[in-house]
Amino acid sequence: MSALPKTGPIAVIGGSHVRRSAGQRLEELVYETAKAALTSAQLDHADLDNIVLAASDELDGRGITSMLTAMPAGGYLKDVNKVTDSGLHALALAAMKVRAGQSNAVLVLSWDGPSEAQPMPIARTALEPFVERPIGFVDPMASAVRLERYLHDNKLDKSLLDELAKARWEQAGNPNGYQETLICSPLREGHFAPHLDSASAVVLSGCPDGRPIRAEFLASGWRTDNYYLDQREMPSHRLLARAVSDALSKAQISIDQIDHFDVDDSAIHHEVWAAEALGLADPGRGLQELIAAPDRFRRSASSAYAGHSALSAGLMRIASSSAEPGATALVHQAIGRAGQGQIAAVIRHTRTGEQS
């Protein structure tokens, strides 16, 4: 490691997204993803000095999941750290390491394996044990409460949710994917994107040494709200607006300079509130305006309706972006129960093969 403190953009020199194949062990998935990212970055293990992981021990069914995944990720005798919030949080930490002069080449890797977990019992254990656990106030219910409030405050009919969700499934090429099963009013099963077992990785470099640059990481902003819903900011999009403002301020650009909005669409309400937070829809009008103009976000990566990996979704969007050269993308992810946390990253895509 011979880095120096760095200001300005950080090069994204590699990325990968791998869907878990049948029978593939988690360690094998992590290895395949790390190897693909390093290959795309024209790096080998020796060039790497840092690895930042994002994972959930509980969803992986391990006390410390990185004990078993650090080596497949390429961590042998390297600096390895792990965050639990999201892949974009890992990316933010990696970028700060580069900016602090502590890394030249860092692999950021995150994964999800919901098919092997039982998310609902795990979600129950995330509830504090005194009030909310006995009630069973898990995420679909918590989100439903906030959404009911949103619909009430804005005098909206809940059928609008169905209308937008059906449009999204249709856009994803799977119109029959929409399921009417009521989970917790007003949320139906079809209001959520389907889960996907996958892993994603991005390679950042403070000094690319002539390697082709896929994109520049400009900045990220992240905020986490109170645990208890009654103590959270309302309206629901305000926290994301602050996170986006942080990211844009650090990147020294305005929202008008964003070409693509790869927002979290793992649930209908996330994307509605994202539209309002980003100024792409008027407050309280997100649902109607997204129904009227379904392509309002001008995405550069696939929708969650093609498969949603909760922890690594943001990283996946960066790794698999098809943005045109020169385009700037804002990538967003909501985390935790009822979107307790919000994070946004700003990426500028470079011309194909552009070198440092």
Place this chain on the structure above:
Amino acid sequence: MSGHIARAGIVGTAQSRYRTHRPDVHYAELVQQTAFDVLADAGMTIDDIDAIVFAMAPTDFVGITDVDKWAIGAIGGAGKPFMRVQLGGATGVAAAQAGYFHAASGEFDNVLVIGADKVAETPDGQHVLSLMFDPFYERESGLNTITMAALHAEMHMRKYGTTTEHLDQVAIRAWRRAQRNPHAHLSGILEPADLAVSPLIATPLRRYDVCPRSTGAAGVIISSERAIARDQRDAAWVTGVGAIANSVFIGDRTGADADLNYADWGELRLAADQAYAQAGITDPASQLDVVEIYAPFTICEVSGVEALGLCAPGEGGPALARGDFDTGAAVEVNPSGGTLCANPIAVTGLVRVCDAAAQLLNRAGDMQKARAQRAVATAVGGTFQFQSVMVMDRQPQED
């Protein structure tokens, strides 16, 4: 990166008292009190904090998944940038390093690094710890955190002639030093005869060779150079950081083909080498004043002083038994009593950072080493596979 890293420093520290149980407070309340204390120590309010890094290791002990997200409101962090670091026992120093990156990157001025653990909330901590091992091979073999340390001890004894008497002296001296530590979970006067009849846990480790299960919280505030200068604060400057990971499989870390030998603590040595290079330390034994090693077993203090370059390989046992690193020595090792006297796992590494930084800030109370200029804190996680090291200095690094 020898000789220059971006500047940031620790301006406040706080710890709770450590006990087996704290039935008087739930997790969020436990963290809250320490948040108040660390803000007071730094002369700040929560409004001065720009970002939070939360140190929390496996949540299995506490029984609340993502318990950090519950605690955020209690520490006044709602609405702020927040992330949780989880690297097993190495979490505390890894989180402090993450806090340092927040400040040193120029993105944030004042970063609160805080966490807590209630290890004894679960009736069988060793069962929980055993769940971290590979489910196909090592878990079935009965490997747990104590037996893996016993293997390390056996190998160190065989290679270097370290004895159980050396280990006894490590425990005796740690407990004695901890009498000056108001936060310590365990302290007192131990006699060799007490140790000889104490229960054998896993050969050669007896009860006093093993750390306790502790409940407690710790926190530090790390500020950017810009903020320290602007607010004219006293700081323990971070001058070097290092981290190394190795395979979970202990079998891959032994034998002629292994890059490192499990008899030694080679991963800690490599992590320390990184941090020392940044801090310009070439002779740790003469350049360091205080070392807080995360040594959850007596053998780890032995191999730890060797890995950190305070003595030659194989000399750790005799040196510690002679009291070469006790109070008044050129380098004091674990003046707090160390992890043998308190182990709230998620923050044990952060406790090491607190104790080391407090020495440089001249706020270590009865543990204070006079004129301490340079200190080191370490942490270890997993199967001794994750290492984190932080070097701090009374003075910022020169350009």
